[in-house]
Amino acid sequence: MTDLNPSFFGRMSIAFGTFFSVLGNAEFAGRVKRLRDAPQAAAAPAPAPAPARPAPVAPTLKEASPEAALQLLGLLQRDARLIDFIEEDIASYTDADIGAAARLVHDGCRAVLREHFTIRPVRDEAEGSRITLPDGFDATAIRLTGNVVGKPPFNGSISHRGWKVAEVRLPKLAESHDARVVAPAEVEL
Structure with missing residues (x-):
């Protein structure tokens, strides 16, 4: 059977689909009414309505573990003194003093990341490389920037390779550990 001469079961499917579409979509119901009211001889085949896009589904949100975040913050404080550095009022320090402190914080943060995470680039190509992103590319791993118009495939250049965590250690x-205490107070005796 052709699209212009559907089988009995095809017509049944069309009838039920049209019935529910008319009930749920006023604009579609108006088009069906106009089609039915038009004289049959003068009526040209109406273009098929665009398939209804499903309503966007809200992503399921899951709560992040505060304990893991607090544990990482504690490790960054212990090995890099990150909180001490961030909480310090640096307005009175020279750029050289800030640079020296930043070097220590940087080295400590890097050591924590390398000890507790295996981090890899999202894309293996060098920054500046030209790539083509096909339809269906992973939008959670690749963010489009610049003049984003149209549909994939997209052609562009990598401005940042991105990072992903391959392993967490x-x-x-x-059980008794209070992760909210990211750095205990120190009392010198």
Whole structure:
């Protein structure tokens, strides 16, 4: 059977689909009414309505583990003194003093990341490389920037290769550990 001469079961499917579409979509119902009211001899075949796009589904949100985030913050404080550096009022320091402190924080942060995470680039190509992103590319791993118009495939150049975590090796925490204490107070005796 052709599209212009559907089978009995094809017509049944069309009838049920049209019935529910008319009930749920006023604009579609108006087009069906105009089609039915038009004289049959003068009526040209109406273009098929665009397939209804499903309503966007809201992503399921999952709560992040505060304990893991607090544990990482504690590790960055312990090995890099990150919180001390961020909380310090640096307005009175010279650029050289800030640079020296930043070097220590940088080295400590790098050591924490390398000890507890395996981090790899999202894209293996060098920055500046030209690539083509096909339809269906992973939009969670690739962010389009610049003049984004149209549909894939997209052609562009890599401005940042991105990062993804391949492995996490955070230490296990004792049941009694309070992760909210990211750095205990120190009392010198």
